[in-house]
Structures are given as structure tokens and as C-alpha cells.
Amino acid sequence: MYKLGILGLGEGRSTMSAALQSDKWTLHKICDLNEDLCKKRAKEFDFHNYTTRYQDLLEDPEIDVIGIYTPDKFHAQHIKMALEAGKHVVCTKPLIDDLSKAQELIDLSAATGKRVFVGQSSRFFEPMKRQRADYLAGEIGELVTVEAYYHADHRWFLGKGWSLENSFKWLYGGLSHPVDLVRWYMPDIVEVMGYGMLSPNGRAGGLQNQDTMHFIFKAADGRIARVSGVYSGPVQPTVRDSEMSCILRGTEGCSQGDYMDLRYAITTKTGEEKLITFDHKLKHFFRFEGKSHHAGEYQNYYEYFADCLTSGETAYPDLREGIKTVAVMQAMDESLRTGVPVRVG
Numbered sequence: 001m002y003k004l005g006i007l008g009l010g011e012g013r014s015t016m017s018a019a020l021q022s023d024k025w026t027l028h029k030i031c032d033l034n035e036d037l038c039k040k041r042a043k044e045f046d047f048h049n050y051t052t053r054y055q056d057l058l059e060d061p062e063i064d065v066i067g068i069y070t071p072d073k074f075h076a077q078h079i080k081m082a083l084e085a086g087k088h089v090v091c092t093k094p095l096i097d098d099l100s101k102a103q104e105l106i107d108l109s110a111a112t113g114k115r116v117f118v119g120q121s122s123r124f125f126e127p128m129k130r131q132r133a134d135y136l137a138g139e140i141g142e143l144v145t146v147e148a149y150y151h152a153d154h155r156w157f158l159g160k161g162w163s164l165e166n167s168f169k170w171l172y173g174g175l176s177h178p179v180d181l182v183r184w185y186m187p188d189i190v191e192v193m194g195y196g197m198l199s200p201n202g203r204a205g206g207l208q209n210q211d212t213m214h215f216i217f218k219a220a221d222g223r224i225a226r227v228s229g230v231y232s233g234p235v236q237p238t239v240r241d242s243e244m245s246c247i248l249r250g251t252e253g254c255s256q257g258d259y260m261d262l263r264y265a266i267t268t269k270t271g272e273e274k275l276i277t278f279d280h281k282l283k284h285f286f287r288f289e290g291k292s293h294h295a296g297e298y299q300n301y302y303e304y305f306a307d308c309l310t311s312g313e314t315a316y317p318d319l320r321e322g323i324k325t326v327a328v329m330q331a332m333d334e335s336l337r338t339g340v341p342v343r344v345g
């Protein structure tokens with residue numbers, strides 16, 4: 001059993017639930033600057049070992065791993081502090097929002113021998129896991145193109161003060177999911193181009209940066225992919241669409257993993273059409289009110305990380321893979337600014 005300290009108790013709530021229900025983890029201590037929130041979580045989970053000082057997690061010799069769920073702009077700094085304290089790190093997406101700290105984190109991880117695993121939750125959702133397994137089993141033949149998107153009515157998110165700061169971009173906060181899904185299948189994205197805009201609802205809500213974006217990617221081998229994100233308006237009923245989706249079009253088949261409704265569809269190489277739902281897993285994934293938190297994915301990725309720590313295998317996405325995804329997003333950002341295709345650095 002690995003001992004976990006959690007930093008940031010908004011989304012860290014899902015991680016608390018994940019660790020408390022897992023037989024591979026012991027939740028050891030939780031931390032948030034906001035003491036009222038610490039008390040709220042302590043009561044909710046009947047778990048009372050909390051602190052408002054990150055230093056208390058860093059200095060606690062019992063803690064093996066720190067899970068970071070602070071606002072995006074703090075991730076680089078909080079990862080660095082955890083590595084320096086000799087802890088392994090799980091950091092939520094987006095891993096970092098600026099590449100200038102990337103090399104320092106790579107060097108620190110190498111020097112300390114401590115790992116950084118990106119909590120890229122969407123890979124650990126049931127439909128996406130099944131899609132990956134079918135792809136690896138050759139069910140759709142050779143991959144031709146990928147289309148991934150994340151379109152959600154996230155106007156509620158504008159209640160968080162940091163979402164209205166200029167440092168917050170849906171490009172990183174939201175599109176990190178579909179960009180990662182594309183890169184899971186086409187790791188070598190070399191060029192991107194796209195357009196983005198701030199919608200009337202986003203502007204009225206106080207957002208500073210684009211909330212509506214469409215991109216096309218080119219991979220090193222010439223294949224292309226598409227990614228989009230729309231965040232400040234109503235969405236289709238889930239029976240017609242899913243807030244997050246990944247379509248793989250292959251030479252012999254085609255598959256689609258849908259986030260909402262735990263839904264997966266595939267036309268296999270034998271021509272068989274299958275529509276699969278994972279209703280029996282609803283309670284595993286969605287443990288709180290509504291579907292805004294999805295603790296099951298967190299439990300899945302923490303258990304995968306624990307298995308990798310034990311076996312010595314690398315847990316993906318690791319620091320390097322996470323940084324490559326950030327490099328793609330940085331190029332996307334530049335394409336929005338310049339209006340032209342941008343090579344990924």
C-alpha cells in the first residue's frame with residue numbers, strides 16, 4: 001500500500017474517494033489553503049488528518065506520493081517542491097501551462113529518481129479503455145485518422161476566481177483531454193493549425209481567453225487528426241452526443257468512445273457493429289451529485305500508478321509524454337495568435 005498526500009481539495013475530492021476505496025492506497029493527509037474546505041472534506045469522508053500548509057505534506061516522511069490538484073498555473077511549482085522533498089507525484093491535467101519549466105522538472109525527476117505521472121483521467125474511463133484494447137487487438141486495422149473533442153457547458157466553472165484570470169485558458173484546461181487522446185494514438189504531432197474565439201456567453205461570464213476552438217493536426221507520417229473544444233453553452237442530449245468523444249477511423253474498422261453515458265461503439269474488421277454501455281460501472285465512476293466529478297477514473301489511474309511503482313514499469317502518460325502534450329498545446333496557442341499553421345517545438 002502506498003501512502004498518499006493530496007494537495008487541493010476541489011477535484012482532490014475525487015482522489016480522496018479513490019484512495020479511500022482502493023486496496024492499493026492509504027490516504028495519509030490532505031491539504032488545502034482553505035481551512036473551511038479541509039473541514040468540509042474531513043466531515044464528508046470522516047477523514048480528519050488535514051493541514052492548510054503544503055509544507056506539512058512535503059515534510060511528512062510517511063508520504064510516498066503527492067497528488068496535485070491546485071489551479072493550473074501552480075502545477076509546475078508544486079511538482080518541483082514535491083520532487084525536491086523526495087516524493088513521487090501524480091499531477092492532474094494540464095500537467096503545466098508553460099514549457100519554460102519543463103526541462104527543470106525533467107532534470108529534477110532524473111536527479112531524485114522520483115516519478116511524475118500525469119493524472120490524464122479520460123484515458124482511464126471505461127469506453128476509452130475498451131477502445132484502446134480493441135485498437136491494440138487490431139479490430140479497426142491500421143489507424144487512418146482521429147477526431148477527439150470536449151464540448152461541455154462549463155459556465156459553472158466561471159464561479160472559480162482563477163478561471164477568470166488571464167492565466168486560465170480552456171486551451172490547456174479543457175483541450176488537454178482530447179489532445180492527449182489524439183496523442184495516445186498519434187504521438188508524433190508535428191504541426192497544428194486552428195481558429196478560436198471567445199463566445200458571447202464566455203465574455204459575459206468574464207472569461208479572458210478563447211472558449212471555442214477548432215484545430216487540425218498533422219503527424220510526422222503525414223496522417224491528420226482533428227480536435228475541438230467548446231465550453232460556455234448548452235450541449236446536445238447525451239443520447240445524440242457526448243461531451244467528450246474520441247473517434248478512431250481505421251482501414252478496416254471504426255470506433256468511438258463516449259464519455260457521457262459510458263458508451264462505446266465499434267464497427268469491427270469483420271463488419272460487426274457493436275454498441276456497448278457500461279451501466280454496471282456507473283456507481284464506480286460517478287460517486288457524487290451529478291456527473292461533474294468522476295472518481296472512478298481517478299481510482300483507475302491511481303491503481304495503475306501503484307502497479308507501475310511496484311513493478312518498476314513506467315506509468316503513462318509520464319513526465320516526458322505530458323510535456324510533449326503541453327508542447328502541442330503551446331503550438332496550438334501560437335496558431336490561435338498568429339492565424340497560421342505552427343510547427344510543434
Ligand SMILES: NC(=O)c1ccc[n+]([C@@H]2O[C@H](COP(=O)([O-])OP(=O)(O)OC[C@H]3O[C@@H](n4cnc5c(N)ncnc54)[C@H](O)[C@@H]3O)[C@@H](O)[C@H]2O)c1
Pocket residue numbers: 007008009010011012031032033034037052053054069070071072074092093094119120121122160162173
Ligand atoms: N478530469 C480531470 O482530470 C479534472 C477535472 C477537473 C479539474 N481538474 C484539474 O484539477 C485542478 C484543480 O481544479 P478544481 O476544479 O479542483 O479547482 P478548485 O479551485 O475547485 O480547487 C483548487 C484548490 O486548490 C487550493 N490551493 C491553491 N493553492 C494551494 C496551495 N498552495 N496549497 C494548498 N491548497 C491550494 C485552493 O484553495 C482550492 O481549494 C485544475 O488543474 C483542473 O484542471 C482535472
